[in-house]
Amino acid sequence: MNKTYIIILLLCHFFLSVSATNASNPFTTKQEKQQNTSQPDTQKPLIKNKFFETIIFWQQQLRETMSHLIREARTKKSLVPFLILFVSGFAYGVIHSAGPGHGKAVALSYILSCKPNLLQSLIFGNLVALTHGFSGIVFVLIVKYLLQTSISTSLETMTNITQIISYSLITCLGLIILFKGLYKWFKNKTIHHKPHTKYFTNPFITAVAIGIIPCPGVVMVMLFAISMDLTWLGILLGTAISFGMATTITLIVIAGISGKIAVLSMASRHTRILTIIEHMIEIMAGLLTACLGFILLFSQFAVV
């Protein structure tokens, strides 16, 4: 068994299998009580990893460091706190998006079902993360300086609206992938390895659809910087965080592509098996993307 493949799968499992529940801030949003919230799981998990706990701790430490450095930047005129601040922001972005969410699952499902090359995959992964981060920056600037209204209420409203748009697009995307896969399956078309860009026509819209929901982490950093009268620093720090998130999501996307390539290359000697596997991957990815989008969309309306 190819060790690299197993590692990739475990990474995928670790980063993606964990399920999040709701993006809303429980302090500022009225929510329906979730099932079993007061009865946590007592069964042994499939995979339990201390790294998960560690990344939460690191995030806390980095947030503390950033707030300390922002205060310091306000008083000192040295460049040193700024440099450390941007490195901390980047590291925070990397670790923050390594946790559950940030569209990794959807991005990976989409990548698995299409045929992008490495560069296209990099563009796709980066676009998802950068849109997610920059929408947080833009959101704060609009609400704070143009609308001059409640940040937390606006964030919830904005998040709800963008989630509905995003999840609707994800559902449609999944259905398109699914029907394309089924159509090819029934038409029994042969697989060609050359046209890797065939179905990856416009990654921009998809990436924007996935990433458009403002990142609350960036929103909070921006607000803190603004409260220190350092709006420009908030923008730069939000940018550093966004690039950090882009790095992680890019790595996940590359891992996904490597996994897919590993499967297909192993089966490449058997053309018929290769065809079936590729059809199956595409149909499964489409089906799961559509289901995921629909479930998320349904949960939004259930909350509303």
Place this chain on the structure above:
Amino acid sequence: MKHIVIKVILTISCLLLISNGTTWAHPHVFIEQNLKIIFDEKGVAGFNVHWKFDDMFSSMICEDHDVNKNGILEKTEVASIKEKAFSYIAEFDYFIYVKINGNPFQVKYVTDFSAKLDNGKLIYDFFIPCHVSAVKTLKHINIATYDPSYYSAVYFTEHRPFTIVNKNKFEANVEIKKDKSTLIYYDQINPWTLFLEFRLKQ
């Protein structure tokens, strides 16, 4: 051929697991906590919860509720915070999960809520009534604090994570450690829990 089949099965199982994952929640709020265990004449009367929020979340709440931007939370501002940035977590049992002798005790309400700012950091204090009479044999109370929605991460403070008030009549031992019997955050973490055992002085 055998390897290919195994890999396909693994890929599909991974995709199925991915499909179980949903959205964007992960800790965006970090809370340092210490608990004060209050005894009365009969035994445990309840717990005072002290939460100190991180700078970022504090600034978000201040932006909306410190209306006059003076860095001090006045009565009306505290009332606004209580209504719009605290009461909603009642749906999550105020993030406090109590077990008395192994049986769940649901936190349905809290009293004496207050909010203040300490050097820009938001602080909440509130009391959870939980009457448990002491007897000659040991009684056990476990208090785990976590946000099941995963939006907030709650930690005990390193320095004095708990205090006990009025324990003269009782023998009480407190330990803070991970509750190995409970799993949270997608079955990845055992929550830090305060384990209290107490009885009447012999």
